Amino acid sequence: xxxxxxxxxxxxxxxxxxxxxxxxxxxxxxxxxxxxxxxxxxxxxxxxxxxxxxxxxxxxxxxxxxxxxxxxxxxxxxxxxxxxxxxxxxxxxxxxxxxxxxxxxxxxxxxxxxxxxxxxxxxx
Amino acid sequence: xxxxxxxxxxxxxxxxxxxxxxxxxxxxxxxxxxxxxxxxxxxxxxxxxxxxxxxxxxxxxxxxxxxxxxxxxxxxxxxxxxxxxxxxxxxxxxxxxxxxxxxxxxxxxxxxxxxxxxxxxxxxxxxxxxxxxxxxxxxxxxxxxxxxxxxxxxxxxxxxxxxxxxxxxxxxxxxx
Numbered sequence: 001x002x003x004x005x006x007x008x009x010x011x012x013x014x015x016x017x018x019x020x021x022x023x024x025x026x027x028x029x030x031x032x033x034x035x036x037x038x039x040x041x042x043x044x045x046x047x048x049x050x051x052x053x054x055x056x057x058x059x060x061x062x063x064x065x066x067x068x069x070x071x072x073x074x075x076x077x078x079x080x081x082x083x084x085x086x087x088x089x090x091x092x093x094x095x096x097x098x099x100x101x102x103x104x105x106x107x108x109x110x111x112x113x114x115x116x117x118x119x120x121x122x123x124x
Numbered sequence: 125x126x127x128x129x130x131x132x133x134x135x136x137x138x139x140x141x142x143x144x145x146x147x148x149x150x151x152x153x154x155x156x157x158x159x160x161x162x163x164x165x166x167x168x169x170x171x172x173x174x175x176x177x178x179x180x181x182x183x184x185x186x187x188x189x190x191x192x193x194x195x196x197x198x199x200x201x202x203x204x205x206x207x208x209x210x211x212x213x214x215x216x217x218x219x220x221x222x223x224x225x226x227x228x229x230x231x232x233x234x235x236x237x238x239x240x241x242x243x244x245x246x247x248x249x250x251x252x253x254x255x256x257x258x259x260x261x262x263x264x265x266x267x268x269x270x271x272x273x274x275x276x277x278x279x280x281x282x283x284x285x286x287x288x289x290x291x292x293x294x295x296x297x298x299x300x
Contacts, residue, residue, distance in 0.1 A: 011153050031156075031181050033149035034263060064174060066181050067267035071254050099170040102178075109247070 001048045004041065012061060014104055021059040031066035039072035047080050055089035056080060063100060070106070074113060081114045090116040098122040129207045146202040148294035159208060172300070175275045176215045179298045180208065182268040183219040190265040194224055201291065211299050214277060218297040228284040228292045234269060235296065239279040270297045272298045 003017035006022070013028035024046070032038035050056060058080065065073065080090035092114070096103035104120060111118040134142065136179045140162065143155055159180055176238070187204050191235040204221035223231065250270045258265050272280060278299040285293040 010157065011149070031185070035265070036258070036262070064178065066178070066185065067271040068185075068263075068265040071258065071265035071267065073255050097170070100174060101171050102174050109251075113251075 001046050004045050006042075012038055017045075021057065022053065022055045023059050025061075029060045029064045030062055030069040031064065032069070035066065035068035035072050035073055039069070039075070043072070043075055043079070046076055050079060050083040050088055053088070056083070056091075058090075058092045059095070061095040061104060062091065063097065065106065072111065077110060077114050081116060084114075084116040090114075092116070092118045094118070094120045095123055096120070105110045130231070135252060135278060138216075139207060140210060140215075141208045142205065143207075144203060144205040146197075147184055147188050147204055147206070149188070152181070155184070156181060168228075172214075174298045176208065176217060179217045179272050179275055179300055180206070182272050183217055183296065183298065185264065186268045187219050187221045190223070191221065192263060194227070198221055212248070215300050216297050217300065220293060220295040222287075222291050223284075223294045225286065225288075225290060225292045228286075230296065231294060232282055232284060235280050235282045238273045241273070243274070246270060250274065276300060 003019065004015045005017070006012070006015040008014035008028045011029060011031045011033070013026045013030050016025050018025070024042075026042075029036075042104070046056070058076065063081075078094070080088075084090040092111075094103075094107040094110070096107060101113070104122070107118075107120045111120065133139075141155065141159060143151070145151075156177060160173060160177055163176060184206055187206075191202060191204070201222040204219065206220075207216075207218045209216045209218070213234060238246070250267060251271060253267050254265070256266070269280075276298050280296060280298045281297045282294065285295075287293060
């Protein structure tokens with residue numbers, strides 16, 4: 001399956017994969033017209049990837065996410081949690097703007113849903 | 125057309141932005157950008173700008189998803205309204221759209237049900253709903269109203285105006 005390579009738009013984030021770093025990056029804002037159809041290929045790719053690889057870092061820098069995107073994000077994290085249970089090195093870095101405490105609160109809520117390493121980092 | 129009456133009504137109600145017409149995704153995006161620029165110029169905290177924006181997005185996408193679900197996306201029933209007004213030191217974001225008459229009661233009940241829930245209760249409801257399976261053809265995750273309630277500083281209000289046997293007009297306001 002091809003790695004995801006989705007360019008950024010005003011309402012959808014950039015999704016890109018760095019195979020050497022085993023890192024999936026999602027950057028930008030997420031309020032697609034239809035979140036489920038936007039994230040479906042990313043979810044399908046991750047499911048496939050985690051079956052064949054031993055590590056995945058999800059590097060997130062999302063300033064705003066609508067409610068249906070949070071559901072899709074949880075689906076991605078659930079896949080990583082399941083893989084973590086099978087020995088895959090799952091990890092998340094969540095980057096947020098210091099002036100945007102909502103993004104930090106959202107990260108904390110997501111981190112309650114997983115048991116693998118979940119790092120929350122502020123940037124200026 | 126003399127717009128003075130409309131202008132006066134907007135001025136006296138603290139109206140900042142108003143859109144009336146069919147919502148497309150690109151219109152939702154454009155108004156959202158304009159709204160953020162407008163609020164940024166008011167010198168309020170970034171978190172507050174994002175709360176108003178988030179409530180606006182949830183309301184607008186709720187309307188659009190509802191109209192699509194009920195196949196009301198065409199002609200005169202598609203025209204919906206979204207407004208952002210000053211409300212004390214905060215903001216009131218409202219949406220208004222046609223609904224099927226039989227949806228009025230369940231919708232109003234869903235709004236009223238959220239009144240009186242504590243932030244912790246809203247959070248656990250949100251998490252429960254996030255964990256619930258979404259039907260295959262669903263457009264939303266059923267989280268929008270909870271998301272709005274979590275960002276609100278007062279309970280949402282709604283009104284229903286019965287138009288005929290088939291349609292009612294549903295207005296929903298959230299306060300941030």
